[in-house]
Every structure is written in structure tokens, then in C-alpha cells.
Amino acid sequence: MRKYAFRKQTRGDFESRLKRLDPAFADGTGLRSKTDATQRRPGLSMLAGFGWFYVVILIANRKDQIRDSLSQGTLPADYHDMIIIGLGAVLAVSGVMLLLHLFRVLTGSGNKRSNSKGLLTGATAAFALIYTPPSVVDTAIGMLDSNSRSILMAAHSTVTSSVPGVDWNNVTLVSSLGK
Template sequence: MSTAIRNLTHADFRQRISRVDKRFHRLGEAAYAKDATVPRPFGSTLTGFAWIYVVVAVSTNRELIASSLRQGSLPAEYHDWIFNGLAAMIVASFVMLALHVFRYFVKSGGKRTNSGGVLVGAIGALVLFYAPSDVWSTGFGMLDGHSQNALMTAGAAIEGTFPGLAVQDLAFVSSAGN
């Protein structure tokens, strides 16, 4: 009995690869590629904080923006364009934030770290923006005497630099009055 020898074609090779390693057959070299994204958690956190703080400030201060536009020299027919652009920015920001949530749970390595930093910064901005002023005064009251004295000394130094500024009279509120 003789055996027939035939040359393997590329289709035979691909079929054999699909039996041995289905992931490599489907994705090619990208199946085992390492994530080369550089993790920058601090920069991502600052970016997420600034980004969401601006978005929330714009979305909650519509009347302030409208009065500023009325006082400016821009013709009234362009005001709608500006508000539509701001609305598009807000919607795009929430879509991007949802993509960062998805990326945090699906990806790994630097992509996950960077998205986590953006999400932590966003949460920090929301907490800072919506925290009532009672929380800040209660937090100051919870400090020990040394910490309160250090803050009051720093406040006195600022008052010396900026006359007429009373640090003890500062209240942490948003521009919406929260």
C-alpha cells in the first residue's frame, strides 16, 4: 500500500492553525500582543477631575452663560449655536465617560489604569461640586487643635498677602448656590 504525498496548501495550514489555536486563528498576532499603553494614573485623575468639573459647571450654570452672552457683543442669533455646542459637549462627555467605564472593566494594563484615574477624578469633581458647605465646616471642626491652628496660620498668611480677604469667612459653595 502506498501513501499519497501531497503538498500542504495555505488553506490546509490555516485549518490546522484553527484546530490548534483558535484565538490566534481569529486575531492573528494581536491575540498575544502586550498592552504598551503607559499608565499615568495621576495625570489621568487630574484630567478626569478638570474635565467633569467643567462639564458640571457648564451644565448647571445656564442662566449665567445666557446673561454673559447677552452682555457680550455676539449677535443673538448665534446664542443658540453656542448652547447647542455646549449641549453636544455635555452629551459627548457622558458618552466618553461611559466608554471609560467600559474600558475600565474590559481592558487591562495601562488602559485600565488610565481609565480608572479618569473615573476617580470625575467622582472627585462631582463630590467637590455637590458637597454642601456644612460638610466643609463639619470637617474643619473634626480636625484637632494643631491642624486647625495650622490652617488658621495659613489663612492669616494669606490675609497678610491679600488684604481684605478673610479666610474664615470663605464658604465652599458652587456657583449654583449648592
């Protein structure tokens, strides 16, 4: 039989064993330490930021068109002001959230900061897409070489042939309405 040295376990022994068994629990307070469990998804955040701010900018720029559309619809007039107020609240909350994400990028760290960077990048891309003058877009398309143009034309013909029943000559992008 082996002889073991028995001694009283100290607090240090207990904490070292606890660190080996469950490092998240061993922060000294007896509670689990707060770790950043956020997954890093900058690409998804960029797409979400782009979509979010594209809609927000369109709402902000088309307030009169939204009001005209509501007046032409069948929705009772009592609800028109509530819808406009709701859209205004969406714009206000979006502005606050934009500032919070900017604050997180400036002061934060880890995956939350990375996701906020992606969201702000997407928002910037939406802003740039909406406010880019058409002459710049036409110039950029004119600068493409013949291979790039042929790829764009092939993609265009594939889309037009794969969606039956749509008259593509009458299709207008939402962002080009009212300009």
C-alpha cells in the same frame, strides 16, 4: 579550521532566530504585534478627570447663568445659540466618553485600564465636591484639631499676603455662585 555542520535552515530555525533578534516582529504574521504602548499615569489621569468633570458639571448646572451672561455681553445674538449648542455637544461627548472609560475599566487590562480608573476616580471626586452640602464641609472643618486648623490658617495667610491687590472679602468661588 573548524568543521561546521551545514544543514538547510528550517522555518522553525528562522522563527527562533527572529524571536531572538526582534520579539515584537515575531508574532507569526510578519507584522509587528500590537502591544499596549500606553504609559501608566493614574495620578495625571485623576487630575484630568477631576478638572474635566468639574467643568462639565458646572456647565450642566449653570446653563441659565451662561445664557444670561451671553445676553449681557457684546457678542452678537446670532452666536448665542451656536455657543449653547456647542456646550450641549461638550456635555453629550463627555457623557459618551465617561461610558467608554467605564467600559474600559470593566473589560480592559493594562495601563489603559489603570488610566481610566484614575480618570473615573477624579470624576467621582469632582462630583462629590460639587454636590457636598455646605453643612458637611463646616462640620468637617469643625472636627479638625488645633494643629490642622493652624496649618490651614497659615496657608490662608500666606496666600492672602502673596497675592497683592486682591480684596479677599469679595472673592467668591465659582461653584458657590447661584446657590
